[in-house]
Amino acid sequence: MKKSVNITAALAAASCALLGTPASANDFIKGWEMDTSLMYYGETDRVTAVEAVIAGKKDFGNEHIFNGKLVIDTLTGASATGAVAQSTAQTISRPSGNGSYIIQSGDTPLDNTFKDTRVQVDGQWTQPWSDVSRITTGLHLSTEHDYFSVGFNGSYAHDFYNKNTTLAAGLAYSYDVINPEGGVPVPFSTKTSVTNTTEDYDDDDTRDDNYSEDNEGNFSNDERQGSSDNKSTVDVLFGLTQVINRRMLMQFNLGVSKVTGYSTDPYKILSIVNDEGVTQSLVYENRPDSRTKTFAFWQTKYALDFGVADFSYRFATDDWKVDSHTLDSRLRINLSDKSYLQPHFRYYSQSAAEFFQPFLMEGEAIPEFATADYRLGEMTAYTLGLKYGLELDNGDELSFRVEYYQQNPKNAGFSEPGALQNVDLYPSVKAVIAQVNYRF
Known part of the structure; x- marks a missing residue:
């Protein structure tokens, strides 16, 4: 460091x-306060991420404060495509359309070509507006090989009653450009694939052709409607922070977010299956081009004789019919004047989007919108973790955090025809998180 x-x-x-x-x-x-961290996130047999963060803060006098942050993360591994598992091996074309990969019988189809590096830069400037108020403005930039985002934000905060009460309002805007590999797919167009092969293969077996043969011996190619697309997001936030007494602090936030533009994941697909549960073809998903989300957040911090208790609850809902509840709790236990332990527990649950379907049935009309992305399905998740922090002799702080995360997708009431009853359509996602922080 x-x-x-x-x-x-x-x-x-x-x-x-x-x-x-x-x-x-x-x-x-x-005059600079620096905070650095390195985090590892690893899912079992799926995605692995490593993230490095460098953040700095400096007061240039009279409460004119600059905050800056640089984030670099890399992701590798396998990501769920949205296709259903089968009792026989499947061959699926790569996102670029060049080559394909084998999915073993009974396995959830995962795209093993997932790899990305993201660089993010954030900056914020805060200064007084009056003796009891201040304004903050900020800039956000993020880029990766198939995604670019730029955003601006501003907020105003006003103190009342000797700074025991603070009211705040904020506004943010971001503009994102999506450049998926191979271009933007036409919604519900058939993805080139070979399915229902009669034998299993090694996990690293691939086909190098750009086209694939369907069950009738015909060849087809993915349909694309352009090389890129975009979306914009507007966020509005209102907040209240209240000092209850010398030990307790509470915060309440209300927010609204409006997304307009391309909201589909260009890499996610759905399986079209027959009455026996056998995949007949794979098609690209489609999501609405707008989404309005609202949320309410409450947090309480209480100073104990031996540490600090921190508890929060968040409720969110949107016009995609996704309702979520998040409970988060931390308890800092001071071991000495210079060290502490902090257990962490988080619980999350959400309902499925109204257009979520784990698969489509052959012969039925294609809906206007549909996705099999488990992140928009019904689920629960929990996190268990422990953090240890230590103040060094020079005043710097070193801390370590280890957590276990498990996500449990659920069946939102869909019947499973034929062979699909013999495979796991809703596998759990398990991950380990490890992080080291150094503050100076």
Whole structure:
């Protein structure tokens, strides 16, 4: 960690020298509060992510404060496609349309080509508006190989009753551009694939052809409607923070979010199955091009003689009919003046989107919207974790966090024809999270 700080300071000093301004590493670092972290997230047989974060804060005087953050994360592994498992092996074409991969009999179809690197930069400036109010403005940039996002935000906060009560209002706007591999698929167009092969293959078996043969011996190609698409998001937030007494603090937030534009996942597909549950073809999903979400959030922090209790509840709903409840609790236990333990428990539940379907039936009319993405299905999830923090002799803080996460998708009332009764259509997702933080 210290090495990266020295490099940053050296670059700053060199820049000042080029501009004719003397500078030193200490001059640059002085006054900055830095927070760095490295996190590992690993799902069993699925996605693995590594994320590095560097955040800095500096008060330039008179409460003129700058906050900045750089995030770099990499993701690899296998991601669920939305297709259903089968009692025989399946061959599915890659997102780019070049080549294909084998799914073993009974296995949930996963895209093993999933790989991405994301870079995110955030900056915020806060300054007083009056003796009892302040304004904040911010900028957000994020990019990866098939996605770009830019956003702006601003907020106003006003204190009452000797700063025991704070009212805040915020507005944010973001614009995203999606550039999926192979282009944007036509909704419900047939994905090139070979299904229901009669034998299993090794997990790394692939086909290198750009086209695939269907069950009748015909060849087809994925249909695309352009190379990119976009969407915009507007968020409005209202907040109230209240000091209850010398030990208790409460916060209440209400928010509304409006998404307009391309909201479909271009890599997700659905299986069309017959009455026996056998896949006949694979088609691309389609979601509405608008979504309005509202949420209410309540948090309470209470100072105990031996630490701090932190509890929050969040309810969210949207016009896709996804309702969710989140309970989150942390208990900081001071082991000494310079160390602590913090157990963490989080519980989450949500209902399925009104257009969620684990599969489509052959012979039935194609709906206007449909997705088999388990993230929009009915589910529950929980997180169990423990954090250990230690203040070093120089005043810096080092902490470690380890957590276990499990997501349990559920059947939202769909019958399972034929062979689908013999496979797991709603497998659990299990993950381990490990993180180290260094604050100085």
